[in-house]
Amino acid sequence: MLRKRVRVVIFLLAGTLVTWALILGQESAPAASPGAAIQMTARRYRFDPAVVTVKQGDRVKLIITAADHDHGFKVAAYGIDQKLPKGVPTTVEFTADKAGTFPFECSNFCGLGHSKMKGKLMVEAASSAPPSNP
Ligand SMILES: [Cu+2]
Incomplete structure (x- = not known):
């Protein structure tokens, strides 16, 4: 009882x-607004879309599918390096707290064009005054 x-x-x-x-x-x-998921594909030797634009403060959710081979998704500026196993939609989630243009690249050797497999993450600066975080 x-x-x-x-x-x-x-x-x-x-x-x-x-x-x-x-x-x-x-x-x-x-500061983080939910922001919709962005679907991406990775195949020799490009990302589609190759330019991803988000707003500063957004909670960004990328769902990347490697279509033809294992690839990788690396954004050095954000400390992201995610393996993308072939055929598996892989989620990469982060808060876009730094404004600017940051290169991303394939981080898993996938063939002769591997070093050209690149794109850009563009984080637009928040237009209004950012919340006063020390
Ligand atoms: Cu690749």
Whole structure:
């Protein structure tokens, strides 16, 4: 009897904690707007689209499918280096907190044109005053 009641209380407490965690999590990232997922393909020797434009502060979600071979997706400026196994839609998620134009490239050797397999990530500076984060 008592044990059952304790279990219910623990269950309710856990629920409250999860709710708070969700609320706090949302409040800690006010600048990130959800932003739709961007579908990309990678094939010898290009990315499509080769230019990805987002807004500063966006939560960016790229879903990249390597069509013909294992490739990789590397954005050095953002510390991203994701393997793209052939045929598997692979999600790359990050917050575009730095404005500017950043090159991305294939990071998995895929043939003679590998070193030409590049693109650009363009992060447009937030037009309004950015939130005052120290
Ligand atoms: Cu490649």
